[in-house]
Amino acid sequence: QAFKAKDNSNGFTYRKVSHGKYTGPKEKATFVTLARNEDLYSLLGSIASVEDRFNSKFQYDWVFLNDVEFSEEFKRVTTAMVSGTTKYGLVPAEHWSYPSWIDQDRAAKVREQMREDQIIYGDSLPYRHMCRFESGFFYRHELLDDYDWYWRVEPDTRIYCDVDYDIFKFMKDNGKKYAFTISLREYEATIKTLWDTTKEFMDKNPSLLHPNNMLDFISDDNGASYNLCHFWSNFEVGWLDLWRGPAYSAYFDYLDKAGGFFYERWGDAPVHTIGAALFLDRSEIHHFGDIGYYHVPFHSCPIDESVRLNNRCNCNPNDDFTWKGYSCTSQFYTVANLEKPKGWQKFAD
Ligand code: GDP
Ligand code: MN
Structure with a gap:
């Protein structure tokens, strides 16, 4: 039975949201x-x-x-x-357990130390299995x-706006292979040797780096150090062959052998980010600024009102994290040569 406007008892007018079904070809x-x-x-x-x-x-x-x-x-x-x-x-047990080369006593001591240092999830073994699983x-x-x-998609997250186009077709048609909504800086204490390990890998495998990569998103000194910027991986849209391909596979194996998933607390977000930044053409990474997103404690909310109205966003632009100092998305727009939305400075602090 179709819902008619103004036929409800309390006199309010409701607009029935159209959920017209798309029946064309899908990805x-x-x-x-x-x-x-x-x-x-x-x-x-x-x-x-x-x-x-x-x-x-x-x-x-x-x-x-x-x-x-x-x-x-x-x-x-x-x-x-x-x-x-x-x-x-x-998940197969070998994807969620210690690899043979890991010293489990050393890993347990690290967790104990990180518990004392109150590093978030630092004392958790399941969290490390999760990060390693999502990474590799x-x-x-x-x-x-x-x-x-x-x-x-993760628990306790939200999309704030209507998405009326096929996201996957968008990725394909526009030559995108990795997309994010929120970026920020990682806790250094969880990835102390990740960049040194990455540099070793780069030195040994220079041919695996994409010639037009986005190193300048993750390093402010041409690779000498990591600036801690990463795409928040609780939301990701991506091309699976990016991770399945030879470059990222070799990179993940190298990291896994180094043991930092257990001897430190390497997250899948910095690992994916470094992989995407090094192995993709820089034009293949996309920021979805039009769909809105929430995962505690950060919101992405389009600051352009016309975007919010067109897409029926139910978020407060004053909560938007995208253009704040601790976010890296402003840097992404700069290095990708993209135009930031008008008035972004007003949302920067
Ligand atoms: P946070 O976002 O870093 O705080 O970590 P979450 O607790 O949200 O975990 C990240 C994702 O992994 C979520 O989708 C969780 O549901 C999932 N996850 C975390 N730990 C486990 C686990 O031990 N087993 C399973 N099956 N999933 C887990
Ligand atoms: Mn989560």
Whole structure:
């Protein structure tokens, strides 16, 4: 039964949101979510938001991954929420455990020290398995073999604006292979030797670097040091072959052998960022400034009112993090030679 305006009892006029379904050709693309069974209800709001704003129109698949079997409840409830086909995969044990070359006592001592130093997640072994898995293994899961593109979604996140175009087709048609919404600076204490290890890798494998890479996004001194800038990986849209290809594969293996996922607390966000910055053409990295996004504690909210009105964004531009000093997105626009939205300085502090 169609909803008619002004037919409600309290006299307000409601506008029925059109969820016209797109039925043309689609990309080989999927959402991908790593989650625990107990994340179900915090994940549901994220899925509802992505479905309401985007996917109900396109019905892309959704792959869920977990290091233990998903519960029947998790599968039932998420399948009801997703408009596309849902798939549930178990992470193989070798993708979620210590590799043979890691000294487990040394790793445990590091966690103890980081607990004393109160480094966020510094005392957690599962968090390290998660970061290593997202860095080097999610794209190798057999459920992802069917796809070229992914969009990563985490619990407790939100999309703030309507997305009326096919994000994946946009990526393909515009020559984009990695896209982000929020960027910021990493806690140095979690990645003390990541850049030195990366430099060793670059010295040994100069031919793997893209000749038109974006080193100037992650380093302010032509590679001598890392400026800690990274794309926040809880939201990512990307081309799976970026990670599956020889350059990133060699890079991940090199990092994994160095042991920093366990002896430090290397995050998948800086690792992906360095990979994208070094192995892609700089024009292949995209900032989605039009869809709005939230993951505690940062909001991305388009500061241009016409964008918010056109896309029905439900966010407050005063909360926007994009142009603030601790964000790296302003630097991204500078090095990518992009025009910043008018008045961005007003949102800078
Ligand atoms: P934060 O965003 O860095 O605070 O980390 P989260 O707690 O959000 O974890 C990142 C992602 O990994 C989320 O999608 C979590 O659901 C997932 N995750 C974290 N730890 C585990 C775990 O031990 N097992 C599984 N299956 N998923 C996890
Ligand atoms: Mn998270």
